[in-house]
Amino acid sequence: MCVMERHERIARAIQLSGKKKGEIATECGVKPSAVTQWVDGSVKSMKPENLFALAKATGFSAHWLATEDGPERQEEDDAAGNPPSSDDYALIPQYTAKGSSGNGYLNDHVEIKGGLAFKRDWLCRMGLKPDNLRVAYNHGDSNWPTLTDGEVVLLDVAAVEPANGKMFALLDPDGEMIFKRLIRDIKGGWLIRSDNDNKTLYPDMPISDEGIRGVDIVGRIVWRGGAM
CATH class of the missing domain: 2.10.109.10 (Umud Fragment, subunit A)
Structure with missing residues (x-):
């Protein structure tokens, strides 16, 4: 399995969310140009608050977006709707x-x-x-x-x-x-x-x-x- 770069994971999350970049920008509290930079990989880092906002907006796991580790989807990561456990x-x-x-x-x-x-x-x-x-x-x-x-x-x-x-x-x-x-x-x-x-x-x-x-x-x- 090929390793995805962070911007590729972000692009995948946005695409599969079915939302437009403008909608994502609004929900994340950033300018549309910032979302474009996340997707094309022209920025080397993201503020944690933006990463978590993107995860919430797309339904993807913030941990997966950051590291490609664990399940892609937040609902998979949350054991079918239960909040993350301190055991995990x-x-x-x-x-x-x-x-x-x-x-x-x-x-x-x-x-x-x-x-x-x-x-x-x-x-x-x-x-x-x-x-x-x-x-x-x-x-x-x-x-x-x-x-x-x-x-x-x-x-x-x-x-x-x-x-x-x-x-x-x-x-x-x-x-x-x-x-x-x-x-x-x-x-x-x-x-x-x-x-x-x-x-x-x-x-x-x-x-x-x-x-x-x-x-x-x-x-x-x-x-x-x-x-x-």
């Missing part, structure tokens, strides 16, 4: 704080408010424990195209040991949460790196082995609408 879904707490893909996003304090639901069997296959997970949002474009502004990410707060090539949520010296990739430097020490290729704007930040031990690692980014 884990509600992952959501940070109010944003993480910066830039020079740092100032968060006066971090609270947990609300959350997003993830299927437990999917988390299990990913090797993730619900109690160790938190939802956060990206701010800025220093990690573009890996992360886009406003994109949702999933943090494993138990993964706080530096790992080569992995992206982490870090607290900078001012207590600002930033999303950066850690790269082991062949000369020794580490590089705190942005994925954006513009190194004039987003240069690598070298740090010693001793220095990295003093960095407050919030957790490792393990999902961004797709596995990382």
Whole structure:
């Protein structure tokens, strides 16, 4: 079976819903041009609230639209009309704080408010424990195209040991949460790196082995609408 891209799943959901793009746009509270971009794949990410609104408008599963995992239809996913069970879904707490893909996003304090639901069997296959997970949002474009502004990410707060090539949520010296990739430097020490290729704007930040031990690692980014 061929793997469908997200925009292909969205196109399928809209087509089988029998609704026009204008109707979908109205029900989702967006402009028709936004729906066109979802369908043609010209945008790399969707806000979670738009994804859930699209799922409601089409009758398709939000989880399937995001990951192609599980049943397509919401009614199939809901066991013939029953609401999702906590046995099947884990509600992952959501940070109010944003993480910066830039020079740092100032968060006066971090609270947990609300959350997003993830299927437990999917988390299990990913090797993730619900109690160790938190939802956060990206701010800025220093990690573009890996992360886009406003994109949702999933943090494993138990993964706080530096790992080569992995992206982490870090607290900078001012207590600002930033999303950066850690790269082991062949000369020794580490590089705190942005994925954006513009190194004039987003240069690598070298740090010693001793220095990295003093960095407050919030957790490792393990999902961004797709596995990382």
